[in-house]
Amino acid sequence: MTVNETITNLAIAARRAARSLGTLSSAVKDRALLKMAVALDAQRDKLRAENDKDLASGRAQGLSAAMLDRLSLTDKAIDSMIAGLKEVAALPDPVGEITEMHRRPNGMRVGRMRIPLGVIGMIYESRPNVTVDAAALCLKAGNAILLRGGSEAIHSNLALAQLMQEVLTGEGIPAAAVQVIPTTDREAVTAMLKLEEHIDLIIPRGGEGLIRFVAENSRIPVLKHYKGVCHIFVDESADLTMAGDIVINAKAQRPGVCNALETLLVHRAIAPRALPVLGERLKEAQVELRGCPETCALLPYAVPATEADWPAEYLDLILAVRVVDDLDAALDHIARYGSLHTESIITASYANAQRFLREVDSSSVMVNASTRFSDGGQFGLGAEIGISTTKLHAYGPMGLKELTTKKFIVYGDGQIRN
Amino acid sequence: MTVNETITNLAIAARRAARSLGTLSSAVKDRALLKMAVALDAQRDKLRAENDKDLASGRAQGLSAAMLDRLSLTDKAIDSMIAGLKEVAALPDPVGEITEMHRRPNGMRVGRMRIPLGVIGMIYESRPNVTVDAAALCLKAGNAILLRGGSEAIHSNLALAQLMQEVLTGEGIPAAAVQVIPTTDREAVTAMLKLEEHIDLIIPRGGEGLIRFVAENSRIPVLKHYKGVCHIFVDESADLTMAGDIVINAKAQRPGVCNALETLLVHRAIAPRALPVLGERLKEAQVELRGCPETCALLPYAVPATEADWPAEYLDLILAVRVVDDLDAALDHIARYGSLHTESIITASYANAQRFLREVDSSSVMVNASTRFSDGGQFGLGAEIGISTTKLHAYGPMGLKELTTKKFIVYGDGQIRN
Numbered sequence: 001m002t003v004n005e006t007i008t009n010l011a012i013a014a015r016r017a018a019r020s021l022g023t024l025s026s027a028v029k030d031r032a033l034l035k036m037a038v039a040l041d042a043q044r045d046k047l048r049a050e051n052d053k054d055l056a057s058g059r060a061q062g063l064s065a066a067m068l069d070r071l072s073l074t075d076k077a078i079d080s081m082i083a084g085l086k087e088v089a090a091l092p093d094p095v096g097e098i099t100e101m102h103r104r105p106n107g108m109r110v111g112r113m114r115i116p117l118g119v120i121g122m123i124y125e126s127r128p129n130v131t132v133d134a135a136a137l138c139l140k141a142g143n144a145i146l147l148r149g150g151s152e153a154i155h156s157n158l159a160l161a162q163l164m165q166e167v168l169t170g171e172g173i174p175a176a177a178v179q180v181i182p183t184t185d186r187e188a189v190t191a192m193l194k195l196e197e198h199i200d201l202i203i204p205r206g207g208e209g210l211i212r213f214v215a216e217n218s219r220i221p222v223l224k225h226y227k228g229v230c231h232i233f234v235d236e237s238a239d240l241t242m243a244g245d246i247v248i249n250a251k252a253q254r255p256g257v258c259n260a261l262e263t264l265l266v267h268r269a270i271a272p273r274a275l276p277v278l279g280e281r282l283k284e285a286q287v288e289l290r291g292c293p294e295t296c297a298l299l300p301y302a303v304p305a306t307e308a309d310w311p312a313e314y315l316d317l318i319l320a321v322r323v324v325d326d327l328d329a330a331l332d333h334i335a336r337y338g339s340l341h342t343e344s345i346i347t348a349s350y351a352n353a354q355r356f357l358r359e360v361d362s363s364s365v366m367v368n369a370s371t372r373f374s375d376g377g378q379f380g381l382g383a384e385i386g387i388s389t390t391k392l393h394a395y396g397p398m399g400l401k402e403l404t405t406k407k408f409i410v411y412g413d414g415q416i417r418n
Numbered sequence: 419m420t421v422n423e424t425i426t427n428l429a430i431a432a433r434r435a436a437r438s439l440g441t442l443s444s445a446v447k448d449r450a451l452l453k454m455a456v457a458l459d460a461q462r463d464k465l466r467a468e469n470d471k472d473l474a475s476g477r478a479q480g481l482s483a484a485m486l487d488r489l490s491l492t493d494k495a496i497d498s499m500i501a502g503l504k505e506v507a508a509l510p511d512p513v514g515e516i517t518e519m520h521r522r523p524n525g526m527r528v529g530r531m532r533i534p535l536g537v538i539g540m541i542y543e544s545r546p547n548v549t550v551d552a553a554a555l556c557l558k559a560g561n562a563i564l565l566r567g568g569s570e571a572i573h574s575n576l577a578l579a580q581l582m583q584e585v586l587t588g589e590g591i592p593a594a595a596v597q598v599i600p601t602t603d604r605e606a607v608t609a610m611l612k613l614e615e616h617i618d619l620i621i622p623r624g625g626e627g628l629i630r631f632v633a634e635n636s637r638i639p640v641l642k643h644y645k646g647v648c649h650i651f652v653d654e655s656a657d658l659t660m661a662g663d664i665v666i667n668a669k670a671q672r673p674g675v676c677n678a679l680e681t682l683l684v685h686r687a688i689a690p691r692a693l694p695v696l697g698e699r700l701k702e703a704q705v706e707l708r709g710c711p712e713t714c715a716l717l718p719y720a721v722p723a724t725e726a727d728w729p730a731e732y733l734d735l736i737l738a739v740r741v742v743d744d745l746d747a748a749l750d751h752i753a754r755y756g757s758l759h760t761e762s763i764i765t766a767s768y769a770n771a772q773r774f775l776r777e778v779d780s781s782s783v784m785v786n787a788s789t790r791f792s793d794g795g796q797f798g799l800g801a802e803i804g805i806s807t808t809k810l811h812a813y814g815p816m817g818l819k820e821l822t823t824k825k826f827i828v829y830g831d832g833q834i835r836n
Contacts, residue, residue, distance in 0.1 A: 019753065023777055096776070102798060108787055110797045113775065117809050200809055221639060221810045242832040249834035335437065344828075357531065357827050358514070359441055369526055369830025378835070379528050379826060380520060391535050391618055391823040392639045393811040405809040408797060409775050410762075412787025414660040416667035417796070 003183055007191040010179050011198035014119045014144040017174035022116045022142045024173065026093035029140055032171045033089040037082045039163050040132070047073055050159035051128070058152050070127045071153055081132040084383065088136040091382040094400045095142045098409070108415045112406040116142030118200040120403065121192055123148045123214055125206035128156040134203075135164055135178045137385045141403035144177045146199065148192060150206075151184035158182060193218040203386050203398075223398065225363075225389035227313040228258030228341035230371040233330040233356070234274055235347035236267040242368060243274065243346040244281045249370040250344070252285040256315045258387065259342050259364075259374040263310065263320040265330045266295075271323045275299055287317045294323040310337040327352050331359055338362060340389040342374035363389050363396035421601055425609040428597050429616035432537045432562040435592035440534045440560045442591065444511035447558055450589045451507040455500045457581050458550070465491055468577035469546070476570050488545045489571055499550040502801065506554040509800040512818045513560045516827070526833045530824040534560030536618040538821065539610055541566045541632055543624035546574035552621075553582055553596045555803045559821035562595045564617065566610060568624075569602035576600060611636040621804050621816075641816065643781075643807035645731040646676030646759035648789040651748040651774070652692055653765035654685040660786060661692065661764040662699045667788040668762070670703040674733045676805065677760050677782075677792040681728065681738040683748045684713075689741045693717055705735045712741040728755040745770050749777055756780060758807040760792035781807050781814035 001009075040047070051073040058068055094114050101111030120143050124130045131147055138145035149157040161180035168175050181188050193202065196219045203223050204214040211224050232250060234243045250261035266274055271294065279299040282289060289295070290309045291302035302321065309320040310333070324330045334343055344366035345356040353367040364374040374397065376384025381399030388394045394402035419427075458465070469491040476486055512532050519529030538561045542548045549565055556563035567575040579598035586593050599606050611620065614637045621641050622632040629642050650668060652661045668679035684692055689712065697717040700707060707713070708727045709720035720739065727738040728751070742748045752761055762784035763774040771785040782792040792815065794802025799817030806812045812820035 019779070022779070104796070104798060108791065113783075115779070118779075216637075219634075221808075239832075245832065245834055253835060344830075353829075361437075361440070361533070361536075362825065364826040364828065365531075366828035367830055368832055369828050370834045372835040373526065373828065373830075373833065374826070378522070379828075380522060390639075395823045396826045405813045407780065408782040408792070408814045410782065410784035410787050410791060410797075411771075412762075412785055412791075414657075414663065415787045415791065416663050417671060417788050417790040 003185050003187045004191045006183060007181065007188055008195060008198070010146055010176075010181060011119065011192070011195045013176035014146050014179060015198045017176035018116065018118045018144040020174060021139070021144060021177055022095065024142065028171060028173065029093065029142075030089040032167055032173055033085050033136055033139065035167045035171065036132070036136070036164050037085040039167055040078055040082050040085070043163055044075070044078055047078065047156070047159050047163070050155040053155040054153055061152070063152065067126055067152070071156070073128060073156055077129055081129050084129075084133050085136050088140050088383055091140065091400060093140065094404050099406070106415050107413065109411040111409055113409045114401075114404050114406050117403055117405055119144045119146065119198060121146045121148070121199045121202045121220065123189060123192070123202065123204045123206075123210070125150045125210065126153055128153045128160060130205065131157045131160045131180065132164070133383070134385055137383055137400060137403060139177055141400050143403055144179075146179050146181065146192065148181045148189060154184050189214070190217055193220060196220045205386055221393070223386065223388040223390060223394055225258065225339070225341060225387050227339050228260070229262045229311060229313050229337060229339040230259060230341055230374075231263045231265055231334050231338060231343045232261055232371065233265040233324075233327070233334075233343070233345045234267060234270065234278070235327065235345055235349060235352050236269045237348035237352070238267075238270060238274065238346040239348060240274055240277050244278055246344070246346060246368070246370045247278055248281055248285055250372055251282065251287055251319050252317060253372055255317050259371050260315070261319065261371050262313055263322065263337070265322050265324050265333055267327075267330075268323050268325050272298060275321070275323075282319060285317070287319050290318065290320045292322040295321045313339070327355060331356075334360055334362070341387070342366065342371045344369055344371050363387070421603050421605045422609045424601060425599065425606055426613060426616070428564055428594075428599060429537065429610070429613045431594035432564050432597060433616045435594035436534065436536045436562040438592060439557070439562060439595055440513065442560065446589060446591065447511065447560075448507040450585055450591055451503050451554055451557065453585045453589065454550070454554070454582050455503040457585055458496055458500050458503070461581055462493070462496055465496065465574070465577050465581070468573040471573040472571050479570070481570065485544055485570070489574070491546060491574055495547055499547050502547075502551050503554050506558050506801055509558065509818060511558065512822050517824070524833050525831065527829040529827055531827045532819075532822050532824050535821055535823055537562045537564065537616060539564045539566070539617045539620045539638065541607060541610070541620065541622045541624075541628070543568045543628065544571055546571045546578060548623065549575045549578045549598065550582070551801070552803055555801055555818060555821060557595055559818050561821055562597075564597050564599065564610065566599045566607060572602050607632070608635055611638060614638045623804055639811070641804065641806040641808060641812055643676065643757070643759060643805045645757050646678070647680045647729060647731050647755060647757040648677060648759055648792075649681045649683055649752050649756060649761045650679055650789065651683040651742075651745070651752075651761070651763045652685060652688065652696070653745065653763055653767060653770050654687045655766035655770070656688060656692065656764040657766060658692055658695050662696055664762070664764060664786070664788045665696055666699055666703055668790055669700065669705055669737050670735060671790055673735050676731075677789050678733065679737065679789050680731055681740065681755070683740050683742050683751055685745075685748070686741050686743055690716060693739070693741075700737060703735070705737050708736065708738045710740040713739045731757070745773060749774075752778055752780070759805070760784065760789045762787055762789050781805070
């Protein structure tokens with residue numbers, strides 16, 4: 001069997017499974033999720049044995065310590081998957097919700113019913129916990145999932161899939177609801193991206209290179225974000241203690257993630273007071289500053305920024321800093337260099353807060369809060385399957401609802417059209 | 419300037435216009451729409467003169483009478499565009515609506531704000547009224563629109579665009595909010611479909627050939643439906659008078675449209691009673707029947723159906739008819755041959771009505787109503803820019819809301835993440 005045939009068969013099985021998943025009761029789905037949690041706990045040794053194979057070959061291939069860390073199914077990693085399954089089981093089932101039901105002049109009632117999307121293809125890199133986290137969300141939303149993890153995690157991913165499939169079968173749910181692609185062949189990704197008849201949505205998670213490859217080669221809709229070039233604008237009226245707390249948190253609490261701060265914009269009127277205070281705190285936090293000429297004039301320890309710094313996603317303890325004329329100049333800078341991910345304004349002005357919320361086009365727009373809150377869990381979605389900076393279908397953190405759609409339903413009693 | 423450069427420049431202008439459209443007040447947008455209605459009424463002669471050029475070259479090219487009819491800007495066609503503009507002006511503005519606002523445990527308030535998608539590309543065939551109808555909906559939803567109509571309507575479309583742009587300029591709205599692509603070069607479509615940085619969504623309307631071409635060549639998300647193979651299932655318990663009224667209406671009231679009935683499924687238990695009654699009425703309405711062997715045995719005037727009849731979209735007075743064992747068999751038939759457009763069950767059974775609504779995966783699912791109601795206006799959306807049978811973003815008739823998305827907004831008072 002060619003790689004193409006293998007993938008096509010998996011996708012056809014997923015499509016078949018999806019038809020029955022859409023009609024499962026919440027109780028059946030939740031019981032399966034909770035039994036998966038029990039099985040994960042019971043099979044730690046077995047999972048670790050498979051994971052050891054991945055770790056051994058990772059070491060042999062010279063993976064970095066950070067990569068090996070992400071790959072490792074430690075007790076903590078397994079605990080976190082177990083907690084995730086329980087959390088998803090406890091979330092309300094989005095499927096079947098009926099909204100906007102209203103009576104038409106001819107007496108017909110028209111509304112919308114929430115339904116699963118169908119089959120989701122997930123393409124991701126090293127961390128095997130994504131296998132369980134993503135499968136749980138897809139199952140709860142009534143979708144079948146086809147998982148393509150990194151080749152370095154293949155033994156771990158296959159073991160996790162087998163565990164989940166055993167539970168599914170025991171609960172009378174088609175095992176093809178959760179499938180890990182068994183081949184590590186790179187061709188498998190390309191093959192998957194062509195199956196628009198069998199797969200409804202592709203969600204890639206990983207580095208920008210992977211995501212660009214997926215976006216450019218997919219005939220299936222893709223929900224994704226390339227990068228997070230997040231901005232904070234310190235307005236003229238900002239409280240400087242609040243500004244300092246938020247800027248430090250946004251930049252330094254966890255600099256390697258997509259909702260970390262990358263560019264700080266400061267209103268010209270407050271810059272001479274604000275920058276020394278903020279600069280001092282950033283220096284203490286060991287953040288390297290790359291400043292516009294005005295910033296560098298105020299902060300001798302800032303290095304001059306170049307044009308390349310404004311669109312940069314450092315994912316590191318580096319921050320671009322620019323003094324801007326006013327709110328309009330901040331909005332222009334964000335429109336030009338932003339990545340539609342997350343921006344925040346620090347202000348005491350009611351009018352400027354409202355303008356910023358309305359006029360910034362990003363998927364998450366905040367007033368007086370750290371960009372680090374841009375996350376499905378923090379926003380109250382319960383869990384997150386990814387973040388989208390594409391405006392179609394979902395924009396921002398995606399939870400269960402974003403894995404569903406709505407169909408129109410009509411209750412008539414014999415209506416015909418004139 | 420090459421075709422590519424022309425299209426890119428138009429798209430960049432649209433993107434620039436879109437930034438300010440998103441913040442226009444409803445009053446400004448509605449006033450522009452109403453002034454467009456006034457201008458259409460005042461400029462009938464001028465529009466007709468431009469339309470005459472299209473009609474003359476259409477006749478010279480040997481267009482069919484039906485094509486010329488669709489192309490013609492009669493008084494009735496202009497009245498209908500005027501009515502459409504007034505209707506859209508009267509609809510509630512979807513932009514700025516805030517939903518799901520709630521307080522997080524840390525006191526931060528998180529909600530979602532409805533915003534425009536940005537730039538919409540519309541690709542359509544002969545009817546020039548689409549130029550105004552689509553522009554009105556896009557403008558009301560705060561989007562810029564780039565219109566690519568059929569080459570046979572180019573003079574009419576450019577005249578309509580000029581009229582709308584004059585109104586926009588007069589109201590202080592960027593004229594690039596509504597642009598008709600001036601070249602009739604086929605290359606223009608291909609060029610447009612590659613501009614994923616400047617265009618957010620493509621909506622093609624027309625024949626299956628056009629839509630497949632767009633879907634296969636677009637790097638931009640496409641909302642579309644290829645065809646409507648709509649089914650009615652006459653259940654065992656159906657009221658036969660109601661079934662007859664609905665079947666005749668769905669098939670014969672306007673057979674050339676996508677929500678017309680194409681396949682009739684009849685429960686075996688009622689077939690010997692139902693088919694002679696339904697068959698007689700269909701024969702009176704001059705509908706040709708293509709039946710399964712059982713249908714043909716009951717109705718001597720039915721011709722035997724072949725496998726090609728089940729997925730066929732006739733758009734004509736032809737109907738495929740099949741006797742099925744029960745509801746499950748009807749669901750299987752629809753899952754296999756349906757187009758995810760519209761299906762209806764005629765039944766007196768509460769349980770079967772609910773199962774049909776839940777289990778049929780189509781974008782519109784009905785009980786005891788004609789499939790002809792599957793339409794944005796009939797469903798109460800106010801107006802319709804098209805129908806989607808793709809599950810991402812919008813499924814079924816698309817109105818104003820489907821031309822928008824939602825961003826997350828956060829009101830904080832200094833929150834940072836632990």
